[in-house]
């Protein structure tokens with residue numbers, strides 16, 4: 173078990189870590205392996221140019237057919253092209269880290285791993301990382317060792333740029349998670365979610381009663397408005413100040429904050445409350461991650477919102493999240509998903525009619541070890 177991971181600078185699953193430090197020391201860039209890893213015959217490495225509409229579409233299609241599914245293979249993530257650009261092209265992105273594997277001749281894309289820079293705080297230390305995401309191998313090319321090659325090649329490419337740590341999340345357990353979280357789900361369009369079997373009718377509940385149960389007011393509780401350029405300085409301060417409460421959080425620059433939080437149509441939705449001096453006092457946000465419904469005659473897609481960064485100071489956290497649900501309903505989302513991290517307490521989620529979902533999310537660091545974190549010590553959301 174874990175034949176590949178046992179060779180990597182990560183703690184063993186059963187290891188109890190007490191220090192917060194690197195595993196392998198950093199090396200001079202000249203000492204890093206200069207040649208790419210060898211791929212099986214008939215395949216080659218290819219950097220994908222996400223500024224090229226054709227290449228973006230190619231990656232989108234590949235992921236929409238081959239990326240993560242739920243444990244019953246009923247649903248698959250459907251990251252849109254705009255969503256992929258938002259995630260894979262933050263400040264400091266480079267094409268060198270948008271790594272594809274293609275078949276010689278046909279040029280068919282059969283593997284991908286994307287990375288981008290991420291500066292994170294881990295306990296008392298700040299760590300320069302790459303964040304990697306969208307590890308995906310075509311369904312017909314699985315179990316021939318392409319995942320280890322993608323990971324090693326992206327790490328080599330990080331090392332070549334002087335970065336020796338990485339962070340990522342996954343639904344599965346490998347050596348060794350630093351934290352383990354759960355997905356929770358709030359129905360906004362219960363009829364459609366039940367018809368697709370994303371959720372189910374509770375015993376003794378009728379469809380009408382269920383629709384009534386999940387009914388949500390159309391008007392926000394407070395005067396909440398979309399985050400705009402003029403709010404950036406103040407909202408940035410609010411978020412960074414709040415994140416200091418956690419043991420793992422991103423150290424965004426103001427430019428990164430703008431990239432991640434300013435609203436983008438069909439991608440990222442952010443709202444704020446402001447005081448009389450236009451200072452941002454509260455912030456909530458969620459992103460749009462559609463889900464493909466596999467093998468269904470009527471419904472093809474679920475429009476799902478995923479909770480992002482939320483900070484409440486003048487209203488309760490529960491009211492803030494309630495406002496987020498109202499704004500998501502207004503924007504026609506079918507459901508709202510949240511991890512039980514940060515202030516997303518199970519008790520608050522239950523009050524807002526969330527149900528615990530069946531998915532887990534594990535947080536990982538590469539070439540770093542630190543004591544385990546509990547869910548409410550995590551202040552970091554990876555899309």
Ligand code: JJ1
Nearest residue numbers: 241242243244341342343355357370371372529530531555
């Ligand atoms: O969406 C997910 N699960 C759905 C139901 C799926 C149907 C059964 N497998 C869900 N719905 C809520 C109610 C549900 C009804 C049936 C019984 C349980 C409750 O929970 C899950 C999230 O919970 N999604 C996944 O499993 C996708 C993978 C999650 C890992 C993500 C990896 C991220 C990649 C790196 O960034």
